[in-house]
Amino acid sequence: MSLFRRLLAPSAVAHAHCDLPCGVYDPEQARIEAESCYRIVEKMAANSDPAFTTRAIAIKEQRADLVKHHLDVLWHDYFKPEHLATVPNLHDLFWNATKQVSKVKASSNLDDAKKLLALIDEVDAAWKATGGEGKTRVAGRPS
Amino acid sequence: MTGPRRVRGTRRRRGASGRLPGPWRVAVADGSMLPSVNPGDWLLIDPTTVHWPRRGAVVVFHEPGADLLAIKRVAGRPGDWVRFADAWLQLREDEAWLMGDATDEALAAAGHGTPIDSRRFGPVPIERLVGRAWFRYWPLRRTGRLPRPPKPRPAPS
Numbered sequence: 001m002s003l004f005r006r007l008l009a010p011s012a013v014a015h016a017h018c019d020l021p022c023g024v025y026d027p028e029q030a031r032i033e034a035e036s037c038y039r040i041v042e043k044m045a046a047n048s049d050p051a052f053t054t055r056a057i058a059i060k061e062q063r064a065d066l067v068k069h070h071l072d073v074l075w076h077d078y079f080k081p082e083h084l085a086t087v088p089n090l091h092d093l094f095w096n097a098t099k100q101v102s103k104v105k106a107s108s109n110l111d112d113a114k115k116l117l118a119l120i121d122e123v124d125a126a127w128k129a130t131g132g133e134g135k136t137r138v139a140g141r142p143s
Numbered sequence: 144m145t146g147p148r149r150v151r152g153t154r155r156r157r158g159a160s161g162r163l164p165g166p167w168r169v170a171v172a173d174g175s176m177l178p179s180v181n182p183g184d185w186l187l188i189d190p191t192t193v194h195w196p197r198r199g200a201v202v203v204f205h206e207p208g209a210d211l212l213a214i215k216r217v218a219g220r221p222g223d224w225v226r227f228a229d230a231w232l233q234l235r236e237d238e239a240w241l242m243g244d245a246t247d248e249a250l251a252a253a254g255h256g257t258p259i260d261s262r263r264f265g266p267v268p269i270e271r272l273v274g275r276a277w278f279r280y281w282p283l284r285r286t287g288r289l290p291r292p293p294k295p296r297p298a299p300s
Contacts, residue, residue: 008281010168010185014203014214016176016243019256077256 025078025136027124030070034120036063037104038113045110057108064105067116071098074123078132087126097123165190169203169276171214175243175250175258176201179290180214185281186289190274195220195239201276201289202241207264214276215241215260227262238266 040060044053075094084090097119103112127133133141171184180186180201188203196202198217206213219225219240224233234240243258250256261267280286 008168008185010166010170012166012169012212013172014169014186014212014276015172015206016180016182016214016258017173017211018175018243018245018250018258 023136024138025074025127025132026141027074027120027127028141030067030074031117031120031124033063033066033070034113034116037067038110038117041108041110041113044108061105064101068098068101071101071123074127078127078136079130083130086129090126093119093122093126166273169212169214174253174255175245175260176214176216177245177249179244180279184279186276187278187280188274188276192272192275195269195272196275199291203273203276204241204267205271205273206259207267207271212273215243218242218261232266234266237269241267
């Protein structure tokens with residue numbers, strides 16, 4: 001049997017693959033990176049050393065990219081069309097939030113970072129309104 | 144059992160070396176083609192097809208944007224209009240629209256997400272076609288021609 005199988009064994013693997021979502025989503029992930037951006041902007045204002053500023057800008061851009069990534073994952077993977085009934089402005093919200101991330105990435109204005117945090121809190125409210133808190137964390141969201 | 148069913152207009156294709164290209168046999172991994180093709184199935188491939196086979200045929204191809212051999216079903220052929228993101232899209236003369244069989248509900252029940260098919264990577268150009276899957280030869284109790292799609296797909300109009 002094994003010889004038979006070895007002779008006939010295919011030479012390649014064809015994948016009929018799908019996404020494998022882990023099903024764990026939480027806007028907190030985006031919030032923490034956005035808070036990093038906020039703090040970095042604060043620290044930049046308090047320090048005029050050009051070497052520090054350069055480093056801070058680089059790190060802020062990295063963090064902002066992470067915010068964008070986490071927001072995108074929520075938008076693409078967690079939220080489903082039926083959630084629009086609960087949160088009718090969902091697409092506008094994500095559009096504004098991700099736009100705001102780009103703004104934070106380019107600016108060193110604390111108000112921009114503050115506005116981003118407020119938008120992420122709105123996303124968080126949408127996530128809670130659609131039952132994300134109970135459904136997507138392994139043992140509920142730690143409080 | 145005769146050879147693979149030919150599609151009208153199909154010509155034999157030979158690689159640069161003059162030998163017929165391969166692979167001729169593939170093993171299937173993952174479940175986006177359930178219930179017609181199961182993970183673990185061994186299939187015979189006809190790698191000599193030069194045109195996209197008819198709608199409903201199962202094809203093996205190099206997935207666009209990935210270094211991966213994938214298997215899906217032809218849902219739209221060159222010139223067809225296909226529905227994509229709430230709009231219609233006409234396929235160019237070398238493109239096909241390839242879809243997984245499994246329904247989103249069945250996959251969700253099995254803990255998988257949506258199939259990675261043309262809804263994700265868009266139309267597939269003919270250069271990425273490897274061949275048509277036409278026969279299952281393993282497991283032995285399920286050998287035979289590959290079944291038609293679970294429900295007849297209406298021709299995109």
